[in-house]
Amino acid sequence: xxxxxxxxxxxxxxxxxxxxxxxxxxxxxxxxxxxxxxxxxxxxxxxxxxxxxxxxxxxxxxxxxxxxxxxxxxxxxxxxxxxxxxxxxxxxxxxxxxxxxxxxxxxxxxxxxxxxxxxxxxxxxxxxxxxxxxxxxxxxxxxxxxxxxxxxxxxxxxxxxxxxxxxxxxxxxxxxxxxxxxxxxxxxxxxxxxxxxxxxxxxxxxxxxxxxxxxxxxxxxxxxxxxxxxxxxxxxxxxxxxxxxxxxxxxxxxxxxxxxxxxxxxxxxxxxxxxxxxxxxxxxxxxxxxxxxxxxxxxxxxxxxxxxxxx
Numbered sequence: 001x002x003x004x005x006x007x008x009x010x011x012x013x014x015x016x017x018x019x020x021x022x023x024x025x026x027x028x029x030x031x032x033x034x035x036x037x038x039x040x041x042x043x044x045x046x047x048x049x050x051x052x053x054x055x056x057x058x059x060x061x062x063x064x065x066x067x068x069x070x071x072x073x074x075x076x077x078x079x080x081x082x083x084x085x086x087x088x089x090x091x092x093x094x095x096x097x098x099x100x101x102x103x104x105x106x107x108x109x110x111x112x113x114x115x116x117x118x119x120x121x122x123x124x125x126x127x128x129x130x131x132x133x134x135x136x137x138x139x140x141x142x143x144x145x146x147x148x149x150x151x152x153x154x155x156x157x158x159x160x161x162x163x164x165x166x167x168x169x170x171x172x173x174x175x176x177x178x179x180x181x182x183x184x185x186x187x188x189x190x191x192x193x194x195x196x197x198x199x200x201x202x203x204x205x206x207x208x209x210x211x212x213x214x215x216x217x218x219x220x221x222x223x224x225x226x227x228x229x230x231x232x233x234x235x236x237x238x239x240x241x242x243x244x245x246x247x248x249x250x251x252x253x254x255x256x257x258x259x260x261x262x263x264x265x266x267x268x269x270x271x272x273x274x275x276x277x278x279x280x281x282x283x284x285x286x287x288x289x290x291x292x293x294x295x296x297x298x299x300x301x302x303x304x305x306x307x308x309x310x311x
Contacts, residue, residue: 009251009281010258012073013038016099017257018091020082020144021109023047024059025216026163029246030106030253031064035073037254039104042095043068044080046111059217082109082140085147092147102151104257107191108163109140112184113218122179130180137184141191149199156203159262160195161253164188164210167292168269174300189269196267205262208269211249212291213242238305242294248272248283255279287311 012034019031023045034041045061061077068075078094080087095102115129115136122130141162152158165185166176176182188208195206213219215230223233223240233240249272256262256275273290275281282288289311298306 015039017104018042019106023061027108029250033250035068036071040074107141116181133180153202158204160206162192241307244289251281
């Protein structure tokens with residue numbers, strides 16, 4: 001796995017964070033890296049050891065909380081379906097009772113990997129799946145912000161990170177897989193922009209953040225590799241050379257959370273690769289993948305896979 005903590009990592013002792021949607025992938029990576037920096041991290045999800053979600057994956061948010069604690073922080077698992085307002089309200093009341101505030105909110109709820117259909121126009125896309133995708137990717141974020149932001153604005157310096165897929169520039173210029181996927185990922189970019197305006201009078205900051213080509217558990221399974229031998233997938237998917245571990249975007253969130261001047265990013269669309277150049281952190285292997293620049297300059301340009309100069 002490599003080192004959990006990069007030498008440039010700020011100290012987040014005393015910080016209270018919530019990673020909404022932390023069962024696997026980017027959410028788990030973010031939660032663990034916040035823990036490695038010393039934060040108290042509430043993690044939510046629907047997959048427990050007793051009850052799997054409809055994706056029938058083995059990862060649980062309970063395990064994520066344990067990983068947070070093992071990394072040096074305090075992980076607190078709270079089962080929450082972010083489509084159910086009463087459950088999110090109860091989550092907010094618990095954090096209020098136990099901590100009295102919230103410093104960092106990471107809106108990472110997604111769960112739509114198997115709902116969108118690549119390159120299908122809206123009239124051919126399964127409508128029920130598409131509408132559920134909108135609920136999971138947009139409605140959950142709105143519900144979470146509604147109930148948790150009153151805790152975050154109690155004191156200046158609060159940070160909201162809206163997790164999405166793609167930067168504002170890339171998404172604005174490219175068709176993103178399907179009508180519904182495109183709507184969700186662009187909506188999240190807009191959420192960060194709107195929240196930036198609403199949080200600014202309270203001394204808060206909101207950003208949209210995207211990882212690059214993420215080596216999530218599901219992605220690794222798709223390619224039949226593990227984190228230890230992921231390069232074996234390059235024989236069939238050469239551009240996978242630009243991929244990154246979930247820890248990389250986790251370190252991006254840690255860097256933002258520890259930046260006293262984070263408000264300079266308010267309302268912006270950011271990427272893990274961009275922030276690595278700004279803050280000096282690396283992925284677990286010591287590299288700094290810049291996926292979105294690579295996609296434009298290499299992949300989209302039809303050039304052979306070559307990450308030289310991009311990681």
